Amino acid sequence: MxxxxxxxxxxxxxxxxxxxxxxxxxxxxxxxxxxxxxxxxxxxxxxxxxxxxxxxxxxxxxxxxxxxxxxxxxxxxxxxxxxxxxxxxxxxxxxxxxxxxxxxxxxxxxxxxxxxxxxxxxHLGMPGQTAYFGLLDAAAFRPDDLLFVSAAAGAVGSAVVQIARIKGATVIASAGGADKCAALRDWGASIAIDRNAPGTMREKLGAAVRGVGAEGISAFFDNVGGDHLDAAIQHARVGARFALCGMIGGYGRGDQLVLDQPMRLVARRLRIRGFAAPDYDDRWAEFHEDMLRWTLSGDLVxxxxxxxxxxxxxxxxxxxxxxxxxxxxxxxx
Ligand SMILES: NC(=O)c1ccc[n+]([C@@H]2O[C@H](COP(=O)([O-])OP(=O)(O)OC[C@H]3O[C@@H](n4cnc5c(N)ncnc54)[C@H](OP(=O)(O)O)[C@@H]3O)[C@@H](O)[C@H]2O)c1
Structure with a gap:
């Protein structure tokens, strides 16, 4: 049986x-x-x-x-x-x-x-493949990016933070709770935002962007949707690139983002791209070679x-x- x-x-x-x-x-x-x-x-x-x-x-x-x-x-x-x-x-x-x-x-x-x-x-399977290609391809990553990653302490997000660090970007990352935020900093995030701390996500991301002396984020890897996506739109630079990976903040609830200033998408010339891991199945070897090397070297925890x-x-x-x-x-x- x-x-x-x-x-x-x-x-x-x-x-x-x-x-x-x-x-x-x-x-x-x-x-x-x-x-x-x-x-x-x-x-x-x-x-x-x-x-x-x-x-x-x-x-x-x-x-x-x-x-x-x-x-x-x-x-x-x-x-x-x-x-x-x-x-x-x-x-x-x-x-x-x-x-x-x-x-x-x-x-x-x-x-x-x-x-x-x-x-x-x-990290060597589907969540890692999602992180690797979502960041490097869907978000059109650049080493000089100021990247915001939501739900960054989970399976996908933890890989995104570390790949971005390995490749030289500055990372702002969000997660729930002080322990998770400590892990984000260990993995290389310059600023960790506790989504459960007081204040709106708009306020917290704004403070984080000012904290690294920037005018706005240049790339966003979104696992949450809702208030995180709203905050990223508010604090995006002109030409920022968004990779929409998932919207766990709304799963089973239907409380998705209501755009209150949709002209910002136009004014900031945002490039927003949804993607799914199987889109990249034919590039598995490329992902596996990098992620296995970083895993075995200890660069990727x-x-x-x-x-x-x-x-x-x-x-x-x-x-x-x-x-x-x-x-x-x-x-x-
Ligand atoms: N596009 C694709 O092909 C693809 C593939 C895999 C995964 N995904 C998506 O990627 C996201 C992350 O997946 P994962 O496997 O790495 O899961 P995960 O991040 O390991 O686990 C889920 C985490 O989401 C956060 N969360 C749960 N409810 C939330 C809420 N209401 N608001 C904000 N955050 C909440 C929690 O972290 P905190 O306590 O830190 O907030 C939780 O630990 C999901 O949206 C998933 O659907 C997409």
Whole structure:
């Protein structure tokens, strides 16, 4: 039997781990070109929130009663796929369960290196790819940038801050709480903004920009939307480049940005670009080479918040939306 988390109720108000149910599912025999994988680490990610409502949106709606899915790393324990022998460490999308049966075409081999395998769910995986190309391509990064990064202490944001530092930019970064702000400064942010501290985000970003003696930000990497995007528009230089990565401040709430001075977009000649990690799948090797080198040299630090055991998956997922993670949120089996 495999043990698999299913979506059995829709969210109603604040996210509640009780909308998920752990069920025993018969382990099917393998078909041609399939492998059975014992998962060792599971990922929970904000995009999964988009599957839970009945109307879908950013992600297609998951029918009630369906098994949850998500990133996972594990070891092949049975194989009918020529290229995937027993013992191979793989990355795949059969998460939220202890054992997964996956087609070989849907698995990726984890390269042999000194990096821990769970890094392939974080800075060496999808969140790292998001950070790397979102900054360097979508935001058209320049080493002389004054960059603002929101939700900067999480999986994506922590990589953005450090890549920008490695490449010489000045970074203003926001997160929730004093401990997270201390981590942002350790990773190279010149100024850390506590989103939970008194004052509006407009006021706090304005003070930060003045604090580094600048007239405005030249680039923005946005994970939050809402008041963070509003503040960035207010404090942008002419020609500033915005990479819109996500809007977690509005997930499940619908309280998105109301532009009260839209002519600023025109007057400041802002360049605003949304993007998604898969846009860059064909450039994976380029991202992996840089991020692995920085990981192994210690230039890039990967914080992790680890919950233990399959039973902890829903709580770990829900805690993403109350700031319960520093770095990548993971579940270890
Ligand atoms: N475009 C893409 O392809 C792509 C790929 C991956 C992720 N994303 C997006 O990138 C963003 C970050 O994802 P991640 O995986 O790195 O997650 P994460 O930042 O590791 O975790 C979520 C963090 O968001 C912050 N947060 C939660 N609710 C918030 C709210 N109401 N207002 C402001 N901040 C809030 C919390 O940090 P604090 O406590 O520090 O505020 C929380 O720890 C998300 O918007 C996600 O959807 C996009």
């Amino acid at each position: 495999a043990r698999v988390w299913h979506l059995t109720a829709r969210p109603d108000g604040d996210l509640d781990p009780g909308i998920f149910t752990l069920e025993d599912v018969p382990d099917p025999p393998l078909g041609d070109d399939e492998v059975r994988i014992a998962n060792s680490w599971l990922s929970v990610d904000p995009f999964m929130r988009g599957m839970l409502d009945d109307h879908g949106g950013y992600m297609p709606a998951l029918p009630l009663g369906s098994p949850m899915q998500g990133g996972a790393v594990g070891t092949v324990i049975e194989s009918r796929a020529r290229d995937w022998p027993v013992g191979r460490k793989v990355l795949h999308n059969g998460g939220w369960r202890d054992v997964a049966v996956v087609a070989q075409a849907a698995c990726e081999a984890i390269p042999d290196s000194a990096a821990p395998i769970q890094r392939y769910l974080g 990967s914080a992790e918040t680890v919950h233990e055991g399959l039973a902890a998956v829903p709580a770990a997922f829900c805690a993403l939306f109350t700031g319960g993670n520093l770095g990548k949120m993971l579940v270890r089996l």
